[in-house]
Amino acid sequence: MNNPCWSDGQLRSYLDHELSFGEYQEVAAHLKQCEACQQRLNALREQALTVGSLLGTAGAVPDSSMAFERFQYTLHQPVAEPADVAESGGLGLHERTTIMKQIRPYRSALAGAAAVLLLVGLLFLPPVQALADQILQIFRVQNVVFVPVSSDRLEELENLDFDASTLFTSEPTMIHEPAEPYVVADKGAAENAVGYPLKQPTVFSTDPITTEMIVKDRAEFTFQVDVDKAQELLSLMEIDAQVPTELRGQDILVRVPASVKMLYANDEYTLTLFQGQSPDVQMPEGANLQEMARAAMLLLGVEPEQAAQLSQNMDWSSTLIVPFPSDIESMRQVTVGDTQGLLIEEQTESGHDLVLYWQDDAHFYVLAGSGFVRSAELITTAESLQ
Amino acid sequence: MSLVHRQSMQGSRPVQESDMALLERWKQGEQQAFEALFTRYYERIYRVLYNLVEQRETAEDLAQETFLALYHHPPHLSWNDETQGSGLVAWLSRVALNRGYNELRREQRSQQRIGRWQWASPVSHDPSDMAMRAEERSQVQAVLADMPERQRSLLLLRYAGLSYAEIAGTLQIAPSSVGTLLARAERAFGTRYQETACQSTSGIEVV
Structure with a gap:
């Protein structure tokens, strides 16, 4: 074959400059006179760009020298007894926590802030009106907001081209840097770590084979909101509400109490029980929480009248935000013992997912089940908590 | 903010030391050599x-x-390994891939990852898991999970910035086949991604 065309593989290598110099020259020369190869090259390039845009975005890659600090930290850390870790995550700010502070401050603070963002209504929420209404009705006394997030809405917000991180004027300041989540031996150890009584299920449809308890340390931090950016976001979303100007240059204090995840699994099911307490948010003096709540309700897609009403009925300093996908199939109110709960069911390829939410006093519980779990069984397990 | 003081990186050498040399120095117990490799x-x-x-x-x-x-x-490692791309990067990548796949299998077994029910976890506040990116990321992952392990590894390695020789060294394939396999993997990925993208937007009402 005279003047042969090049294979996809060779063209692909050409794009990555992975050919030898000689080959590279030959391909380049060939491309100038072969439209077919040129077209294939373009297609390959486009393909690679698409893949690159999806795989090449690992977000912010951790700084390697920070990672190395962390590495050294883990290295010189004896395999800690749970109580040990709990202690180092406690108030005694000795050297270890100081190091940890430098390693991951931004992430966890932002993480906590992310939860709070929803609360102050600065994040994007979908207009799934009926659903939001319904849930808010159920839980409004207990100060829980479920935030449905639809894929459409996400797309819409992506197109807004609004960088949520600019809503903060600076990196949040950690007051208490949470320790990494860690495994504890039993309920007693978990209670010691979180500092409030915990419950665990005693009845299962079939006995679990593996159980695991994981403690997520408490976090405490302050952050500031960029009032102008927040206002800009509201107007972008065509929401008629004012971000309180009292927020300008003022710290918002957030306390996220420690929480616990308990895992129970066997061949048939996996049950995960989360329990915790509502986060506590302290706004600068004079800031109008209700106005912010109203903005949040409007973003949620709640009708203006009702948004005003709801925002007044809630204690916005202790509200838990639970986001959920809006395209779930079924959601209903159920009774867990003598309190009301919310049960969400969904068929999946592998079976059946169930999520049950309820609370008593200041504690909230989320029991998630997947595999072969019937809703009645899940409720029975929930009611067996002791 | 006062950073923990470290000497090694400041006094770095003008010419980059080879992995082999650093590895040897590390085997002699030189911490700085290890740090250099880590970084x-x-x-x-x-x-x-x-x-x-x-x-x-x-x-x-x-x-x-x-x-x-x-x-x-x-x-x-031998010098031969290093010059042929199956040096330290390849070794590290293999270890990383093994651990990564093991982790995924472990998760699958315990079904800990209950798909999009991640939201139900008040325990997970990772901002990179936040709703914004979550949808796209989970779609990417679903597509990757669907691909044969080797194709998947190839994409992961390439888009982490490994050279063809390093990829070949990691996956123990012929360096000359990387371009062909890569083009194929990218096509497969692109097609599947398109398909799932279509599926996930259909059936949802337009706002």
Whole structure:
């Protein structure tokens, strides 16, 4: 074959400059006179760009020298007894926590802030009106907001081209840097770590084979909101509400109490029980929480009248935000013992997912089940908590 | 903010030392040599893992484990290995991929990852898991999970920035086949991604 065309593989290598110099020259020369190869090259390039845009975005890659600090930290850390870790995550700010502070401050603070963002209504929420209404009705006394997030809405917000991180004027300041989540031996150890009584299920449809308890340390931090950016976001979303100007240059204090995840699994099911307490948010003096709540309700897609009403009925300093996908199939109110709960069911390829939410006093519980779990069984397990 | 003071990186040498040389020095117990290797490859290893497990914290933990393996059991490499691309990067990538796949299998077994029910976890506040990116990321992961392991690894390695020779060394394939396999993997990925994108937008009412 005279003047042969090049294979996809060779063209692909050409794009990555992975050919030898000689080959590279030959391909380049060939491309100038072969439209077919040129077209294939373009297609390959486009393909690679698409893949690159999806795989090449690992977000912010951790700084390697920070990672190395962390590495050294883990290295010189004896395999800690749970109580040990709990202690180092406690108030005694000795050297270890100081190091940890430098390693991951931004992430966890932002993480906590992310939860709070929803609360102050600065994040994007979908207009799934009926659903939001319904849930808010159920839980409004207990100060829980479920935030449905639809894929459409996400797309819409992506197109807004609004960088949520600019809503903060600076990196949040950690007051208490949470320790990494860690495994504890039993309920007693978990209670010691979180500092409030915990419950665990005693009845299962079939006995679990593996159980695991994981403690997520408490976090405490302050952050500031960029009032102008927040206002800009509201107007972008065509929401008629004012971000309180009292927020300008003022710290918002957030306390996220420690929480616990308990895992129970066997061949048939996996049950995960989360329990915790509502986060506590302290706004600068004079800031109008209700106005912010109203903005949040409007973003949620709640009708203006009702948004005003709801925002007044809630204690916005202790509200838990639970986001959920809006395209779930079924959601209903159920009774867990003598309190009301919310049960969400969904068929999946592998079976059946169930999520049950309820609370008593200041504690909230989320029991998630997947595999072969019937809703009645899940409720029975929930009611067996002791 | 006062950073923990470290000497080694400041006094770095004008000419980059080879992996082999650093590895030898590390085997002699020179901490600085280990740190140099860590710093040199951390990002790439993290990227490989992040695209595999799709979770920042897990990726970081696995990257740490990967370097822990290097710390405790540095591999024996020959100059030949290094010049042919199956040097240290390849070794680290193999360790990372193994751990990553193991982690995924472990998760699958315990069905801990209950798909999009992640939101139900008040315990997970990772901002990179936040709703914004979550949808796209989970779609990427679903597509990757659907691909044969080798194709998947190939994409992960390439988009973490490994050269063809390094990829070939990691996956133990002929360097000359990387371009062909890569083009094929990218096409497969693109097609599947398109398909799932279509599926997920259909059936949802337009706002």
